[in-house]
Amino acid sequence: MPRQPRRTQAERSGATTFKLVAAAQELFGRDGYAPTSIEAIAAAAGMTKGAAYHHFRGKAALFRSVFVEEQRQIADALRQAAAREPDSWSALLRGCRTFLEHCLNPAFRQIVLLDGPAVLGWEQVREIEYAHTLRVLTEGMNAAAADGAMIDGDLPARCQLIFGALCEAGMLLARSDDPVRALPVVAAEAERLLGSLAR
């Protein structure tokens, strides 16, 4: 009978990668990609560089995991918010507002909006986003279009444009003097933009 190890390999591995990604998310989000060293991340996770380089190809790969994690989180938030709305159109509007609110999180802005494109390149960012944030947006738009609530056009391209507008709105909002008071006006403008696409 094989003796039982205190922790299986999968457990060890999973625990350390989780701790690494969590620490990286914290530091990348606070200080940005370039000023954050792998060594600092490993130390914050209670280990050394060796562990990090064992589980990740390099700094960019670790960042990628953090980026994906951020995407997962916001996609979840968007889904939940949209699910509470009665119809496809109001779900779309609610999603936009939720996204803007999420942009008040500095770590999200730093990782997803500022560093993401530079570190991963547009190709990869878009690929990841299309599996999360953009996916939710696309589904919402398709639903609205299917309900006949939206004027005709190229929906994938439209999603992309709206998404770009929302990202910019998020930055604008977050860097305003009083984000809480600026939210309604920015959200209103975003909804006006979206509303103008309504049939």
Next chain:
Amino acid sequence: MPRQPRRTQAERSGATTFKLVAAAQELFGRDGYAPTSIEAIAAAAGMTKGAAYHHFRGKAALFRSVFVEEQRQIADALRQAAAREPDSWSALLRGCRTFLEHCLNPAFRQIVLLDGPAVLGWEQVREIEYAHTLRVLTEGMNAAAADGAMIDGDLPARCQLIFGALCEAGMLLARSDDPVRALPVVAAEAERLLGSLAR
């Protein structure tokens, strides 16, 4: 009577900074910010690091000059394109299309859309853009609004959102399989977005 030097200090200084910025624009645009070393830039400009660090605080400062130069170039292109249009609204549309075409330039995308925000931060990027690209867009929108061609709302915020949409559209366009054929459809969607704001 002071003897005439072959070149005045201002001439020397101006010539080297110009060569440095030109070389940096070339390399940053082709390879990106991180993979481009100061030494490589200086060498391409026919000098050593010392010159670069004499005229610029550091790598980011040199990049900033390049970024500003890119902004100047596109702002000029936008102004020229818009000036040929008969009315404020068609000038706005023409400007959007010109911006999209400009996004086909890989160096512009790399410097302005990908690296800019990560290297300079959103604050600084916005400040520079507001003196160039966003300034042109704002003027165009104000003119259109003054002509009564646009629905009411917060114009500064609207400029920002439209600008974000255009940037995303530019990336989408540039990375498509056949940019030349994709341009009409993306431009159409952008113009639909803008057109929906028409009165």
Next chain:
DNA sequence: CCCACTTCCATACCGAGAGTATGTAACTGA
């Protein structure tokens, strides 16, 4: 239970590159 094998992680090391210190040539102004 044993033992070769793999996985996990730490320590030691290497090289690239950003930034600094210092020296020297070119220009300036009194």
Next chain:
DNA sequence: TCAGTTACATACTCTCGGTATGGAAGTGGG
């Protein structure tokens, strides 16, 4: 003419990403 400033090169340091190596922990077949 010459002291002082500006422009630039050379030499150096130091941080940091990445690799090589060694050992500890877990795994699976006998």
